Amino acid sequence: MISLFKNSRRTFIKNSSAALIASLAIPEIVSSAFAVAKPKKITIQDGDVILFQGDSITDWGRSRTQTDANVSAGLGTGYPIFAAGEILNKNFEKNLQIFNRGVSGDKVFQLADRWDKDCLDIKPNILSILIGVNDFWAIAKHGYTGTIDTYRNDYVKLIDRTKKALPNVKLIIGEPFAVIGVKEVDLKWYPKFNEYRQVAREVAEKNDITFIPYQTIFDEAVKKAPGSYWTIDGVHPTIAGASLMAHAWLETVKS
Amino acid sequence: MISLFKNSRRTFIKNSSAALIASLAIPEIVSSAFAVAKPKKITIQDGDVILFQGDSITDWGRSRTQTDANVSAGLGTGYPIFAAGEILNKNFEKNLQIFNRGVSGDKVFQLADRWDKDCLDIKPNILSILIGVNDFWAIAKHGYTGTIDTYRNDYVKLIDRTKKALPNVKLIIGEPFAVIGVKEVDLKWYPKFNEYRQVAREVAEKNDITFIPYQTIFDEAVKKAPGSYWTIDGVHPTIAGASLMAHAWLETVKS
Numbered sequence: 001m002i003s004l005f006k007n008s009r010r011t012f013i014k015n016s017s018a019a020l021i022a023s024l025a026i027p028e029i030v031s032s033a034f035a036v037a038k039p040k041k042i043t044i045q046d047g048d049v050i051l052f053q054g055d056s057i058t059d060w061g062r063s064r065t066q067t068d069a070n071v072s073a074g075l076g077t078g079y080p081i082f083a084a085g086e087i088l089n090k091n092f093e094k095n096l097q098i099f100n101r102g103v104s105g106d107k108v109f110q111l112a113d114r115w116d117k118d119c120l121d122i123k124p125n126i127l128s129i130l131i132g133v134n135d136f137w138a139i140a141k142h143g144y145t146g147t148i149d150t151y152r153n154d155y156v157k158l159i160d161r162t163k164k165a166l167p168n169v170k171l172i173i174g175e176p177f178a179v180i181g182v183k184e185v186d187l188k189w190y191p192k193f194n195e196y197r198q199v200a201r202e203v204a205e206k207n208d209i210t211f212i213p214y215q216t217i218f219d220e221a222v223k224k225a226p227g228s229y230w231t232i233d234g235v236h237p238t239i240a241g242a243s244l245m246a247h248a249w250l251e252t253v254k255s
Numbered sequence: 256m257i258s259l260f261k262n263s264r265r266t267f268i269k270n271s272s273a274a275l276i277a278s279l280a281i282p283e284i285v286s287s288a289f290a291v292a293k294p295k296k297i298t299i300q301d302g303d304v305i306l307f308q309g310d311s312i313t314d315w316g317r318s319r320t321q322t323d324a325n326v327s328a329g330l331g332t333g334y335p336i337f338a339a340g341e342i343l344n345k346n347f348e349k350n351l352q353i354f355n356r357g358v359s360g361d362k363v364f365q366l367a368d369r370w371d372k373d374c375l376d377i378k379p380n381i382l383s384i385l386i387g388v389n390d391f392w393a394i395a396k397h398g399y400t401g402t403i404d405t406y407r408n409d410y411v412k413l414i415d416r417t418k419k420a421l422p423n424v425k426l427i428i429g430e431p432f433a434v435i436g437v438k439e440v441d442l443k444w445y446p447k448f449n450e451y452r453q454v455a456r457e458v459a460e461k462n463d464i465t466f467i468p469y470q471t472i473f474d475e476a477v478k479k480a481p482g483s484y485w486t487i488d489g490v491h492p493t494i495a496g497a498s499l500m501a502h503a504w505l506e507t508v509k510s
Binding site: 029060071072077081224225239240241243247 | 480
C-alpha cells in the first residue's frame, strides 16, 4: 500500500533516473520536407490556448457537442488529435487547452462568418489555420464563384481582423495541398490550384507567420508509397497522412 | 508542371538525401517505466493485420459502422489511433491493416462471447488485448459476481482458444491500471485490484506474451502531474494518458 500512496502524492519530483533515453524518429518524409527551409518555431507557454481551425481536414469527425478543451471526441480523428496527444503528454506542467473548430466544406469567408464565436471568443494564444482547398475545389464542384483574388482578399482580411482582436496571438498557416492522381484530384486542378498554395504562403510571409509546407510533405510522401496511401481522395488524408501532418505541425512548436 | 508530375509518379525511390535527422523523444515517463524491464519486441511484418481488443479504454468513441482497416473513425480517439498513426506513417511499404474492436464495459467473458466475429475471423497477426478493469470494477458498481478466479480462468481460456485458432498470432497483453485519488478510484480498490494486474501479468508470462506495464506508466506519470491530468476518472485516460499508452504500446513493436 505504501508504494501506492507514494505514487498518488502530487510531488512533481523530477525523475532524475531517466535511465533509458529512447527516441522515436521523426518520419524521414517530414525531415526531408523541412530540409530546405526550417519553420520559425513557436514556444508553447504556460496556460496557452491552442486552436486548430480549418475545413474538413481539420474537422474530421470532431463532436459538435463535446467542445471543451482537451476532450478527445472534440478533437476528432484527424491531424489535430495526433498533434494534441504529443503536446499534452509532453507539456504536462503547462495547463494547456487545445480546441478544434474546423468545419467541413469551409472556405475563408465561411471561417470569417463564424470567427467571433469559433476563434476570437476562444482567445487562442496559438492559432493554426488550414484553409483554401475548398476555395478552389468548390468552383468546379459546386459552382462557387470566388476567385483566387477572393481567396487572397478574404485571407488577408481574416488575418488582419485576428491580429487586431488578438494582438499577441501566434499564428500558424498550413499550406493547402492536393495529391494528383488520387480520385478527386486530376490534371484539371493544375496549374490553377498552385496559386492557392502560393497565396497561403504569401499571406504567411507578409505577416511573418509560421508556415507549414504540407504540399511538400505529401510530395515527399508519394516518393515512398502511392498517393492513395496518404490521402483517401487526393484531398483528405488517411491516418498515415494525418499522422505525417501532425509531425510537421509539431515541428513548428517547441516546448 | 514537370515537378508536379515527378512527385506524382509512383517511383518509390528511396530518398537518399535524408539530410535532416530530427527526433521526437519518447516521453521520459514511458522510458522510466520501461527502465526496469524492457518488453519483448514484436516485429511488424509485411501484410500484418493488427487488432486492438479490450473494453472502453480501447473502444473510446470508435464507430460501429466504419469497421474497415485503417479508417480513422473506426479506430476511435483512444490509444489505438495514436499507435496506428505512428505505425502507418512509418511502415508505408508493408500493407498493414489495423482494426479496433474494443467494446465499452467488457469483461473477459464478454470478449469470449464475441471472439469469433471480433477476433478470430479478422485473423490478426498481432493481437493486443487490454482487459480486466471491469472484471473488478463491476463487482462494486454493478453487482457482478465474478471473482479473481473467474478473471484468471476466463483469461487463460481465451488465450488458449486464440492460440489454437491462430497458432502464429503474436500477442500483446496490457496491464489493467487505475489511478488512485481520481474520482472513481479510491482506497476501496486496494489491495484487491492489484490481483487483477498480477493475473494479467501471469497470463502473459506463462504464455511468453509481450506485456505492457500500463500501471507503471501511470505510476510514473503521476510523479509529473496530478492523476486527473492523465485520467478522467481514474480508469479512462485523457488524451495525454492515451498518448502515453500509445508510446508504451509502440515500444513493444519494431518495424
